[in-house]
Amino acid sequence: MRAEIITIGDELLIGQVVDTNSAWMAERLNEAGIELYQITSVHDDRAHILKALDEAFSRADIVLTTGGLGPTKDDITKHVMCEYFGTTLVEDSRVREHIHELYKERPDVLNRLTATQWLVPESATILPNRVGSAPIMVFERCLGVQEFRSLGEFKIHNSKFLIAMPGVPYEMKIAMMEQVMPYLQLKTEKGKRKGEIIHRTMMLYGIAESTLALQIEAWENALPQSMHLAYLPKDGIIRLRLSSYGEATQEEIEQQIANLKPLIADYLIATEDLPLETLLGNQLKARHQTIATAESCTGGRLAAALNAQSGASAYYMGSVVAYDNRIKEQVLGVKHSTLGKYGAVSEQTVREMAEGVRALMNTDYAIATSGIAGPTGGTPEKPVGTVWIAWATPDGTVAERFQFGVAREREQITQRAVTAALVTAFRLMGNGRP
Amino acid sequence: MRAEIITIGDELLIGQVVDTNSAWMAERLNEAGIELYQITSVHDDRAHILKALDEAFSRADIVLTTGGLGPTKDDITKHVMCEYFGTTLVEDSRVREHIHELYKERPDVLNRLTATQWLVPESATILPNRVGSAPIMVFERCLGVQEFRSLGEFKIHNSKFLIAMPGVPYEMKIAMMEQVMPYLQLKTEKGKRKGEIIHRTMMLYGIAESTLALQIEAWENALPQSMHLAYLPKDGIIRLRLSSYGEATQEEIEQQIANLKPLIADYLIATEDLPLETLLGNQLKARHQTIATAESCTGGRLAAALNAQSGASAYYMGSVVAYDNRIKEQVLGVKHSTLGKYGAVSEQTVREMAEGVRALMNTDYAIATSGIAGPTGGTPEKPVGTVWIAWATPDGTVAERFQFGVAREREQITQRAVTAALVTAFRLMGNGRP
Numbered sequence: 001m002r003a004e005i006i007t008i009g010d011e012l013l014i015g016q017v018v019d020t021n022s023a024w025m026a027e028r029l030n031e032a033g034i035e036l037y038q039i040t041s042v043h044d045d046r047a048h049i050l051k052a053l054d055e056a057f058s059r060a061d062i063v064l065t066t067g068g069l070g071p072t073k074d075d076i077t078k079h080v081m082c083e084y085f086g087t088t089l090v091e092d093s094r095v096r097e098h099i100h101e102l103y104k105e106r107p108d109v110l111n112r113l114t115a116t117q118w119l120v121p122e123s124a125t126i127l128p129n130r131v132g133s134a135p136i137m138v139f140e141r142c143l144g145v146q147e148f149r150s151l152g153e154f155k156i157h158n159s160k161f162l163i164a165m166p167g168v169p170y171e172m173k174i175a176m177m178e179q180v181m182p183y184l185q186l187k188t189e190k191g192k193r194k195g196e197i198i199h200r201t202m203m204l205y206g207i208a209e210s211t212l213a214l215q216i217e218a219w220e221n222a223l224p225q226s227m228h229l230a231y232l233p234k235d236g237i238i239r240l241r242l243s244s245y246g247e248a249t250q251e252e253i254e255q256q257i258a259n260l261k262p263l264i265a266d267y268l269i270a271t272e273d274l275p276l277e278t279l280l281g282n283q284l285k286a287r288h289q290t291i292a293t294a295e296s297c298t299g300g301r302l303a304a305a306l307n308a309q310s311g312a313s314a315y316y317m318g319s320v321v322a323y324d325n326r327i328k329e330q331v332l333g334v335k336h337s338t339l340g341k342y343g344a345v346s347e348q349t350v351r352e353m354a355e356g357v358r359a360l361m362n363t364d365y366a367i368a369t370s371g372i373a374g375p376t377g378g379t380p381e382k383p384v385g386t387v388w389i390a391w392a393t394p395d396g397t398v399a400e401r402f403q404f405g406v407a408r409e410r411e412q413i414t415q416r417a418v419t420a421a422l423v424t425a426f427r428l429m430g431n432g433r434p
Numbered sequence: 435m436r437a438e439i440i441t442i443g444d445e446l447l448i449g450q451v452v453d454t455n456s457a458w459m460a461e462r463l464n465e466a467g468i469e470l471y472q473i474t475s476v477h478d479d480r481a482h483i484l485k486a487l488d489e490a491f492s493r494a495d496i497v498l499t500t501g502g503l504g505p506t507k508d509d510i511t512k513h514v515m516c517e518y519f520g521t522t523l524v525e526d527s528r529v530r531e532h533i534h535e536l537y538k539e540r541p542d543v544l545n546r547l548t549a550t551q552w553l554v555p556e557s558a559t560i561l562p563n564r565v566g567s568a569p570i571m572v573f574e575r576c577l578g579v580q581e582f583r584s585l586g587e588f589k590i591h592n593s594k595f596l597i598a599m600p601g602v603p604y605e606m607k608i609a610m611m612e613q614v615m616p617y618l619q620l621k622t623e624k625g626k627r628k629g630e631i632i633h634r635t636m637m638l639y640g641i642a643e644s645t646l647a648l649q650i651e652a653w654e655n656a657l658p659q660s661m662h663l664a665y666l667p668k669d670g671i672i673r674l675r676l677s678s679y680g681e682a683t684q685e686e687i688e689q690q691i692a693n694l695k696p697l698i699a700d701y702l703i704a705t706e707d708l709p710l711e712t713l714l715g716n717q718l719k720a721r722h723q724t725i726a727t728a729e730s731c732t733g734g735r736l737a738a739a740l741n742a743q744s745g746a747s748a749y750y751m752g753s754v755v756a757y758d759n760r761i762k763e764q765v766l767g768v769k770h771s772t773l774g775k776y777g778a779v780s781e782q783t784v785r786e787m788a789e790g791v792r793a794l795m796n797t798d799y800a801i802a803t804s805g806i807a808g809p810t811g812g813t814p815e816k817p818v819g820t821v822w823i824a825w826a827t828p829d830g831t832v833a834e835r836f837q838f839g840v841a842r843e844r845e846q847i848t849q850r851a852v853t854a855a856l857v858t859a860f861r862l863m864g865n866g867r868p
Contacts, residue, residue, distance in 0.1 A: 027449030300737025
């Protein structure tokens with residue numbers, strides 16, 4: 001069973017919107033054992049959409065589309081689908097009732113344009129969209145016969161199908177979880193591969209990609225044909241992913257991972273693909289310990305990472321984003337003389353920031369960052385990309401200077417600093433030293 | 435002149451990585467008057483890449499690829515390009531020297547795998563990659579003749595071309611800005627459309643998409659054929675974009691915008707597509723005023739937004755992320771009795787937070803947020819999605835209760851809160867009331 005995604009919308013092709021939907025959908029499909037072959041982004045244009053549908057059906061069994069289902073004039077997906085599947089729009093009373101319920105407290109939205117949302121293609125199966133007005137539409141397409149009819153006429157194994165979803169990410173996600181994935185699991189039961197799609201990811205920190213590749217070269221060359229290794233460097237972390245598309249067993253994969261581990265032990269952070277903040281959060285929860293942050297150059301990103309998951313309030317107390325030196329002194333208690341003598345980007349300052357916020361928020365751990373994120377503010381001694389990070393722990397405080405590169409962008413430098421801050425905090429908890 | 439983007443990498447198709455490159459590249463192409471027709475994401479697979487190249491060249495004049503240029507075994511793009519353009523790899527001494535310079539302080543990276551990076555396709559023009567080891571490769575493809583030769587042999591108007599870039603976002607961005615865009619501008623001078631591609635975007639807040647569409651329906655229906663209107667709702671903001679692909683003049687577009695403005699005056703935030711934090715930051719800079727934040731449910735995201743641009747330290751003092759109630763009391767000075775009587779998510783608390791951080795950081799403005807981001811923590815009186823926001827200003831403090839919807843995800847709710855916080859702060863500066 002092979003799937004493709006078509007994302008529809010001019011906004012994607014003029015760069016106004018980043019397509020985050022596809023990656024999220026790709027993950028869900030993979031988990032369900034459905035291979036995603038290609039992602040294609042096309043314009044809100046009739047001919048373009050029709051051609052993309054034809055091409056996708058020539059390669060895949062399932063085509064998922066997002067976008068173009070809004071009530072305004074620029075949204076044409078529903079009409080193009082009607083043309084492609086040779087059907088017309090009819091009123092759907094369940095969808096009408098649902099939309100009335102959805103907007104019962106906002107009568108201005110129950111207008112003439114919104115009313116077009118309960119017109120649905122006659123031959124499509126309609127799945128409910130609990131949180132929005134655009135219904136999810138499923139079309140089945142018969143193989144080998146040049147005509148399209150309604151769902152019930154064909155046996156499943158004779159048809160390919162298309163599912164059209166809204167492009168608003170949270171509507172798409174709820175539709176996928178509650179409607180589309182259960183539907184696909186039901187429909188693909190027969191056509192499934194013998195084995196599962198298996199991905200196993202190791203997270204590594206502190207080694208260059210090519211150095212790592214040489215270090216594990218013999219192991220990689222001895223991998224069986226059924227397994228594929230990928231290197232994914234990002235923000236200072238390398239994700240090493242071993243994949244099998246239905247040809248290797250879970251045990252065979254695990255054996256290879258067991259052989260790999262001793263070769264990468266010095267750099268291994270985790271044997272699963274999890275956000276660093278989740279790894280750290282799980283550790284803190286298990287130990288009933290707490291953490292706080294004091295941020296200068298990372299400016300709230302460390303805090304945002306640490307509380308990204310529900311339940312973070314159990315271990316995450318808060319942060320002082322001390323952008324201004326006065327705040328470093330008054331709120332965090334950094335000594336005026338320290339700032340004067342060593343400057344804001346220094347070991348002394350960052351240590352006092354970490355210890356200050358740890359005392360202020362009465363936590364077990366604290367992390368502090370101070371650096372020059374650029375593009376301005378660099379000096380010969382402290383060029384752009386210089387970041388000091390300190391970790392205050394129950395066993396004392398450690399600090400480290402990083403140089404994240406003068407060529408990098410502001411966002412890249414702060415992201416590297418967040419990574420370094422979280423990795424070292426995680427390691428400190430593991431064995432008491434960075 | 436029409437372009438397509440092909441992003442190469444299994445990680446995109448299993449959802450491990452979100453393709454942020456394409457949107458960024460799309461923006462640059464549009465700015466240069468080059469229309470982007472399609473974005474396609476394919477596997478690290480020889481046959482798949484070859485087919486995607488053929489299809490893209492059947493539609494477009496310029497094909498840009500990213501990804502698959504690393505030194506490890508899973509990266510095959512360079513080899514597939516050699517096959518497609520009928521050429522072989524040769525050593526490039528300039529690239530070798532550049533890589534030696536790049537890694538002069540990290541001799542372990544100058545290994546056998548890295549050495550494959552200075553092997554480049556013989557028929558390709560090599561553009562330097564200042565910050566990485568993967569060279570940028572330009573291939574020209576002759577039209578109508580079934581053979582491919584080196585760059586100099588063909589006149590520009592007879593050829594299509596491909597540019598292969600690394601997938602690491604910051605390497606790709608620097609390559610695009612410093613090498614690829616100047617190269618494209620030079621090459622496309624002759625083939626350019628007569629008119630420019632023009633996009634004009636209005637940002638609106640506080641109106642539903644369908645209500646807006648009805649409000650401007652007569653205006654929209656009277657638009658000339660050469661102009662296209664799109665509605666882009668995201669995080670509570672609707673971007674209304676009027677586009678022309680080379681057929682309307684700047685004056686014609688401006689006239690339409692002038693006609694539109696009175697119809698949307700109540701909801702209009704800006705007449706250009708800028709991040710809210712940039713709008714607010716520019717306002718503060720112009721007035722020589724400062725701002726601080728106190729965050730509970732937004733947990734650092736408001737701070738991160740406010741300091742996302744270089745120079746933010748001129749007006750942004752800092753933030754207290756007070757996740758724990760104790761921090762709200764001790765650091766922000768929220769009264770114990772207030773928290774006890776009204777709870778953390780209440781008008782009283784959020785007002786005291788805003789006034790507390792304004793006093794603590796001695797700023798002109800302060801914003802405070804407190805809410806229930808979910809998925810847990812909701813009650814019948816304060817369901818998930820309830821957020822209180824307060825704005826402390828030189829003229830007093832205002833507060834507002836928002837309900838961002840029980841069906842939304844944690845990330846969506848906090849993002850809506852950030853939007854609401856910034857929009858109202860921006861409006862308060864404009865006319866002294868929300």
